[in-house]
Amino acid sequence: MTQLHPILGLELAYWQETVIRVLLGLVALLLLTGGVVYLYLFKFVSFMQSRLGPMEAGPYGSMQLLAEVGKWLQKEDIFTEDSDKFIFGIAPAVVLASTFLMFVVIPAGPNAVVADLGTGIYFVLAMSSLSVIGILMAGWASANKYALMGALRAGGQLIAYELPLVLAVVGVVISAGSLNLQDIVAAQATGEIFGWSGIGNPYILTQIVGFTIFLIAVQAELTQTPFDMPIAESELVAGYQVEYTGIRFLVYFIAEFATAVAFAAIASTLFLGGWQLPTSWGLGTGTMHVVGPMVISLKAILLVGVVFWVRFSLPRFREDQLQKLAWKVLIPLALANIVVTGVAKVVF
C-alpha cells in the first residue's frame, strides 16, 4: 500500500512513513526534554534559589546535560544481591515505554502525529497510567524497604490522581464533542466567543476549573512536589529509585521529564488550542505545517515551567493529606465541572 506524502510529495510505503514519523517524534521528544531540563531544572530553578546553576560546560552551561548523561553512562550498573534481577532490570523500560506511548497521539501540526486515533485522549491517559506498573515492579524487585514504601505510595497516589485527571478532561470532551485530539484542536481554533473569533475559543476560558484540576493532577502524576511522597528524598531517600544507578537511573530521569513534557503538551492541546493558531488569523495549512510544531512546543514549555515553578516553591503533603485532596476536593469538583459543562452545552 503506497500513499502520497502530503507535505513532501513523496511516494512512501506505510511502514516507511511510520518509521519516519516515529523517529521524528523521538527526536522531538528528546530535544524538548533536554531543553526543558536545561531551561528549568538547571537554570530557572537556580535563579529562583539565588545561584547560577551550571556555568562551565558550554556557554552558560548549555552542554551540562550531555556531561551528565556521559557521566551516568559510565557508572556501574549495580544490581543488589537480593533483588529480583529480571524485574529490576526491565522496570525502567516499562516506565519509559509508557512515556513514549503517550507521545504517539499528540498532534503537533496538521499531519505531524504518529497515529491519529479516534479515541486519542483516552489512549494518552491509559498509557500514562502504565508507569505505575513499572514503579511497583521497581519497588518490589529492589528488595529495599524504602523502595517498597515509595512504590506503594506511588501506586496509591497515581491511581488516586488518575480519576481527577480523566474527569477534568471530560469537560473538554463534552465541549468539543470528540475524543480525537485533532478534532479538539480544530474545535478551539474555529470556535467563537459570543460571535468574536479573534482568538478562537481556547477551552481554558470555559474550562478554567478543569484546567486547574488537570494541572494539579498532572503535578501528582509526575510525582513532583508538593506531591512527591513516592520519592521524598528527605524521608524515603529516593523511594523506588533508591537502588538504581547508571543507565537505568538515567532512564528514570528521562522518563520523568519526558512525561512532564508530554502532559504539558496534552494540557496545551486540550486547553490552550494546541498547535493551531485561530483560523481567523488566516494562516494556511501549508504555513501551519511549519509553525504548528513551534506553537505547541512553546505552549508545552511554558506549562512545564509552571510545573517546575510549583515544584520548587512548595513543601510536600503527607500521604493521607494527598489522598484527602484527591478524593474529597478534586474529584467532587471535577464531577461538578462535568455537570455544569453538560448543562451549559445543552443550554447554549
Added chain:
Amino acid sequence: MTAVTDREKLAYIAAKAADARVNVELETEGMILNMGPQHPATHGTLRIVARLDGEQVIAAEPIAGYMHRGYEKLTEVRTYPQITALVNRIDWLGSFANEVPFILASEQLMGIEAPLRAQWIRTLLFEMSRVANLILFLGDMGVQLGAVTPAFYAFRDREFVLDQIEAVTGGRFHPNFDRIGGLKDDLPKGWLAETKNVMVKVRRFCDEIEDLFMNGEIFAARTRGIGVIPADVAMQYGMSGANARASGIDWDLRRDAPFGFVYPELDWKVWTHPDGDSFARFWVRLQEVRESTKMIDQICDGVPGGPIMAKVPRIIKVPAGEAYVATENPLGEMGFYIVSKGDLTPFRVKIRSASFNNVSITPWLLRGVYVPDIITILASLYFILGDIDR
C-alpha cells in the same frame, strides 16, 4: 451523660471480641525500618529504628553514639586554654556559644571576672552564633518538608553572619576566641556598622521565610498538631531552649540566669507558644532570631570602651573546687560541670548538652505518628549530632 443499656454493652463487647478474633486470624508482621546512621533527615549520624504498621510508627528508638568523640575524657589531658578548641566542635553551627559556658565556669572557679567591654562583645558574638545557627534551622525545616528553596536562602544569608564572625575571630566555624578573663582580640574597625547592615539582611530573611514558607497552607497542614509535647512531659524529659518554650514553659537562662552576660541591660522579650507542636517550635525559633538581631543592634550601639582582658596569670592553674555554669545556647541549655584539683588540667568535666535531652523524647513522641511525621518532628526538635554525642 447518656445511659448505656445492657444491650448496648453486650453489643460493644461482642464487637470487640470480633475485632480481636480478626486480629488474631489476620495478624500481619510489622516492618522494622532502619533510618540512619546515614540518612538525609538525621543531620549527621543519628539512627532511628522504627517498628511500623504500614506507614504508622508503633515504636521508635533513637540510637546515638556513632559520632562519639570523647570530649569529656579528652579535656582531662588538655590545659584550660586548649579546651576551647575542643568544645567549639560540639554544636558546630553555633561554635562560639559552646566556649562561653566553659569559660564562665573556669572564671567562676578562678574568681576572675571579664572586663565590661569583653562581656558586651561576648554577648554580641554569643547572639551572632545563635543567629547563624537558627537561620540554618529555618531553611533546613524546608528541606525536610520537601521545599528546597528556603535552604538556599538560609545559606545565602547565613554567609553574611559567618563573614562577620570571621572578621573578628579569624574562623568561620570554629572561632576559638573566648579566653579565661576576656577575649582574644578587640573588634576590627568599622565592624559594628557592618554588623548592623547584616542584621537588616537577617530580618529580611525572617520576613521572607514567614511569607514564602511559614504562612503556606501545606506547611500548616504538615506541622500543626504534629508532635505535640505538653509542658509537663517536656519538663520530665529535661527539654530546654526553644523546644521547651514552644511547649509554653517560660524559661530562658538569658533572662533567668544572665551570669557573665549583659542581657539585663538590653530590651528584648522571651517568646513562648502554648501549642507545643512542630509549628510552635518553628515559630518560636523564628521569633528568637528576630529578638537576637534586635539585641545585636542594641549591643552595637552600646558597647563600652575599655580593656578586653582582665589580669590573668600567664600559666593558668584553676584552684581546687567545683563549678557548674549553664547558658542558653542556640539548641537549649548547655552546661559545663568542672571539677578541678588545682592542676593545669581539669580533673573531670561533664558536659550537659541540650540536644541529648531534646532527642531523648523521641520514643515517647514518635509513637503512633506516620513516617513523614518522623521527619517533621526530628527537624522541628532541631538537634546537632555533635551536640548529642560530644
